[in-house]
Amino acid sequence: MAVISETAIRPVVRKPIDWWRWAGRAFLTFLLLFTVLPMAWMVLTSVKSQFAAMQYPPQWWPAEPTLNNYFKLLDPNSRVGQDFLRYFWNSFYVSLVTTILGVVVAVPAAYAFSRFRFPGRNFMFFAVLVRNMFPAVVFLMPLFLLMRWMGLVNTHGSLILTYLTFGLPLSIWLLKGFYDNIPIQLEQAARIDGATRFQAFLLIVMPLSTPGIIATSIFSFIGAWNEYVYAYTFLSRDSQMTLPVGIQRFFTEFATDWPGLMAATFMMSVPVVVLFLVLQKYFVRALTEGAVKH
Amino acid sequence: MAEVVLKDVVKNYGNVYAVNNVSFTVEHGEFVALVGPSGCGKTTTLNLIAGLIPMSGGDIAIGDRIVNDLDPKDRDIAMVFQNYALYPNKSVFKNLAFPLQMRKLPKEEIARKVNDAAKLLDITHLLDRKPRELSGGQQQRVALGRALVRDPAVFLMDEPLSNLDAKLRVQMRSEIKRFHHNLNATVVYVTHDQLEAVTMADKMAVMNGGLLQQYDSPANVFAHPVNTFVASFVGSPAMSLIPLDVATQGTETSLRSPEEGWELPLSPMNARKANASSNGKVVLGARHSTLKLHRQAVPGAVPGKVYTVEPTGDVTFAQVFISGAVVNISLDPSVVIAPDEKVWVEFDQERMHLFDGQTTMALQAA
Amino acid sequence: MSIATGRATAPLAAGTTRKRAGILSRIIAHRTDYLYVLPALIVMLVVIAFPIYYTIELSFFRTPPNLQMRDKIWTGLSNYSTVLNSSVFHEVTIQTIIWTIASTVFAFLLGLGAALALHREFAGRGLLRALLLIPYVISAVAASYVWKWLYHSDFGVIGAISVALGITDEPINFLDNRQTVLASLIVVNIWKEFSFAMVMLMAGLQTVPDQLHRAAQVDGANTWDRFWHVTVPHLKGVSMVTILLLMVANFNSFIIPFVMTGGGPADASHIWITHIYQLAFGRQQWGVASAYAVILFIVMMTFGYFYVKALTRGDETRAGD
CATH class of the missing domain: 3.40.50.300 (P-loop containing nucleotide triphosphate hydrolases)
Incomplete structure (x- = not known):
């Protein structure tokens, strides 16, 4: 065996430049600019007057920043403000109801898919997943007729019903992932401890799946808040419109007021971005759940 | 209760x-x-x-x-x-x-x-x-x-x-x-x-x-x-199992190694058991503590070759190849043997087990 | 461990009752299980099964423009030949393929780069990830308006920048130009969804065992070797799923082309989905649009097959009943 002398001189090694790290930083900087600059320009435009926005070459930095566009949107006495606030409320109402109903329906279904082996389970699960595949437009025509037949055109009911189905496959899939991670022994223990199957679900499993329910709720809320196609097709009355459809209608009636539109776009994005930032952990987990396990 | x-x-x-x-x-x-x-x-x-x-x-x-x-x-x-x-x-x-x-x-x-x-x-x-x-x-x-x-x-x-x-x-x-x-x-x-x-x-x-x-x-x-399943599952180290043929000459019954040809004479009780085998084949089972190791051939012992020796402190386990099967034997720690050494293993007729070669069930004296 | 492996022995003696149940009795035995799924099932039947059936039915009829469907006229397969023989359909098909592939490839590559660069711990990493995710979270309608303004032919900031940097002499009219419109929209789409790929791949990277990297380092592998021989094989599964999800999402996207250009100019930014919408709700040709949708349906079923296969990979049956 070789003996290492204690006095052996260590060669002086200069740490090599880590090119990969620098390449990574450069790439991230590029991505950050790519992501943020458009949003920054939206905000900068929203604090300009219409006159200041429509200039060439553009004012890179607003010379006279103003919050007028926002005041207008939030003023319940102006026509613009009335409409905007109503759209905002409609969006909120539709999204919230969709989210609550979605959880109520998805929770038992996801639990069943995770726990039971009943005949047809695989087929039904397949159906749930495949629904994810088809674009809204494929369902739009018959659904429009169906809604007309049920008298739901121009009601929020049509949207809630559609969003509910829209969201269900994903909700069920996400929740199933959470239930899969809850050991079945916990329920077995509860049933031996004197609980019925339903009590075991309600008292033991439900509290443990709270993170899953939160994640699923964020997803359905954001999905409903952002939805455009069905709302655009099913709603034609101003009083019912949700934000994505509403702001479009109301800014193309006149010559486009770009700063106003940017302010409205900003306001429309605030709730989802806040929701996302606060519950980011759940959101990311939900996004990747299922695809990355094992 | x-x-x-x-x-x-x-x-x-x-x-x-x-x-x-x-x-x-x-x-x-x-x-x-x-x-x-x-x-x-x-x-x-x-x-x-x-x-x-x-x-x-x-x-x-x-x-x-x-x-x-x-x-x-x-x-x-x-x-x-x-x-x-x-x-x-x-x-x-x-x-x-x-x-x-x-x-x-x-x-x-x-x-x-x-x-x-x-x-x-x-x-x-x-x-x-x-x-x-x-x-x-x-x-x-x-x-x-x-x-x-x-x-x-x-x-x-x-x-x-x-x-x-x-x-x-x-x-x-x-x-x-x-x-x-x-x-x-x-x-x-x-x-x-x-x-x-x-x-x-x-x-x-x-x-x-x-x-x-x-x-x-x-x-x-x-x-x-x-x-044989229960025999090999219960006990540590497990009971050693050796598949052998039943050989009868006159009134004497012994077990013959199909690979190495040696014969192990059986006691009358064990002979009756072996003869109850359904196809003339038996599995001989023995626990480590019932076996004796010899350096020379002795009557009633069969030849084997040491595979490994595992001292555990108060007892040493030897694994010995006998007729193609690995057999565990416990030894006094003072015994010194080496892998590949040729040895003879003596069985305790009172405490050996005989299983049917086909059904794997324990054989009863007929 | 509850399911015995190996030996499928038949029962030894009589006295075993109920040993093999028929499908009907199995359904009856599990009847309470269905209660959990029932609400979901009903909603899905109404909003999914019916529309699929009705779309297929409509595809064989000529529909009146007033949408009084009892007046529809049976035309057999003529709607299908109308779709398949139209030159716009061919053009739109090519655009759909370009749109789907280009968006998917670039979004995936940007996402992969970001995931790799973000894998290493550094100050502000969480914030950076959150910022990059914002475009994915906001509504596509919002994204469309923002970019429509960035691309504006007279006052758009992108045109102004390219003039300021001397790349072009005057602002380019990105959206009102058959040559540039599709590419311009693809950029928006990539902006919106690359961070989805990033998040998926980041999660995938976390499944790569650190020990493997250290082992490879000991074996003398450099950064690239380790990426290629350790990271890439581990990312294969996630990448498959991510690419499939991106493909499906891109193939199905509607809002960006519809809101930004409405498929124009002269159909140059239509993809299948927007085209179907235009036929149905712009021109009231519901029969033709339905046939179109059925064709899309068939294409999606092919996707769907791989999608489910990739998603249920490793989702083995669990123990328990």
Whole structure:
């Protein structure tokens, strides 16, 4: 065996430049600019007057920043403000109801898919997943007729019903992932401890799946808040419109007021971005759940 | 306390029989270990007793009641799970209280019973903690506590020690044994570790492939294994098994190595057993402590070659190749032998086992 | 461990009742299980099964423009030949393929780069990830308006920048130009969804065992070797799923082309989905649009097959009943 002398001189090694790290930083900087600059320009435009926005070459930095566009949107006495606030409320109402109903329906279904082996389970699960595949437009025509037949055109009911189905496959899939991670022994223990199957679900499993329910709720809320196609097709009355459809209608009636539109776009994005930032952990987990396990 | 009776119990998934016509009776206050390799149907059997999965056929009785169609909650049982299955969002106190709450006991009585159980298991100082704040051994105690707080007719335990480290396992083993003794409880205990079964149980039910192989006291299972599976599963190191041919010349019966040609003469009793073999082939079984090692050929010894030598301190194990099979022999630590050394192994005619070469069942003297 | 492996022995003796149950009795035995799924099932039947059936039915009829469907006229397969023989359909098909592939490839590559660069711990990493995810979270309608303004032919900031940097002499009219419109929209789409790929791949990277990297380092592998021989094989599964999800999402996207250009100019930014919408709700040709949708349906079923296969990979049956 070789003996290492204690006095052996260590060669002086200069740490090599880590090119990969620098390449990574450069790439991230590029991505950050790519992501943020458009949003920054939206905000900068929203604090300009219409006159200041429509200039060439553009004012890179607003010379006279103003919050007028926002005041207008939030003023319940102006026509613009009335409409905007109503759209905002409609969006909120539709999204919230969709989210609550979605959880109520998805929770038992996801639990069943995770726990039971009943005949047809695989087929039904397949159906749930495949629904994810088809674009809204494929369902739009018959659904429009169906809604007309049920008298739901121009009601929020049509949207809630559609969003509910829209969201269900994903909700069920996400929740199933959470239930899969809850050991079945916990329920077995509860049933031996004197609980019925339903009590075991309600008292033991439900509290443990709270993170899953939160994640699923964020997803359905954001999905409903952002939805455009069905709302655009099913709603034609101003009083019912949700934000994505509403702001479009109301800014193309006149010559486009770009700063106003940017302010409205900003306001429309605030709730989802806040929701996302606060519950980011759940959101990311939900996004990747299922695809990355094992 | 109550007895547990299984009669012709079957659980199948299509053509796969997880539990196949299993029948046995656990007497009042008895500690029975269900033991076998993984996938042998022991946990399924336990789950059937608990009512966690529906039976495909047969009957199960606990106490005087047939419980076939009863919910787990109505069977008056308690269960300890391998992963403890403590409710992670409840404190230790609430974990212990849950079975009592489900039975709608008054608050003061719940508190009293929980505190009694906690005292018994020495976990009083842990009552406010959450399960994830406990060590493995502490979780184990809480799981036991949750089982005994309710004073059930039968305790079911599913590999309760297998998640513990070796040292703690030995300690908890004696605690569970003590606990059984103190409560005079009826216990059905599932384990894959035959040592646990042998050391703890009054009776052991050895299972393989969904079938009950043998149901008897550990001493009897050890001394009289019914087939080669039980023989090789119980005991450590396992019983050595050598497949041999039966050779009869006149009135003398011996065993012949099909590979090496040597013959081992049999005692009259063993000869009668060997002659009962269905196809003229037997499997010779011998435990390590019944064998003697010689450096020279002696009458009644067969030749072999040393494969490895494993000193463990108070005893040394030699593994010897005999007729193509590996045979374990325990030696005094002072014996010095080397791998590849040629040796002769002497069998104890009184304590050797003979199994049918075809059916693998223990041979009886005809 | 509850299901016995190996030996499928038949029961030894008589006395075993209920040993093999028929499908009907199995359904009856599990009847309570269905209660959990029932609400979901009903909603899905109404909003999914019916529309699929009705779309297929409509595809064989000529529909009146007033949408009084009792007046529809049976035309057999003529709607299908109308779709398949139209030159716009061919043009739109090519655009759909370009749109789907280009968006998917670039979004995936940007996402992969970001995931690799973000894998290493550094100050502000969480914030950076959150910022990059914002476009994915906000509504596509919002994204469309923002970019429509960035691309504006007279006052758009992108045009102004390219003039300021001397790349072009005057602002380019990105959206009102057959040559540039599709590429311009693809950029928006990539902006919106690359961070989805990033998040998926970041999660995938976390499944790569550190020990493997250290082992490879000991074996003398450099950064690139380790990426290629350790990271890439581990990312294969996630990448498959991510690419499939991106493909499906891109193939199905509607809002960006519809809101930004409405498929114009002269159909140059239509993809199948927007085209179907235009036929149905712009020109009231519901029969033709339905036939179109059925064709899309068939294509999606092919996707769907791989999608489900990739998603359920490793989702083995669990123990228990």
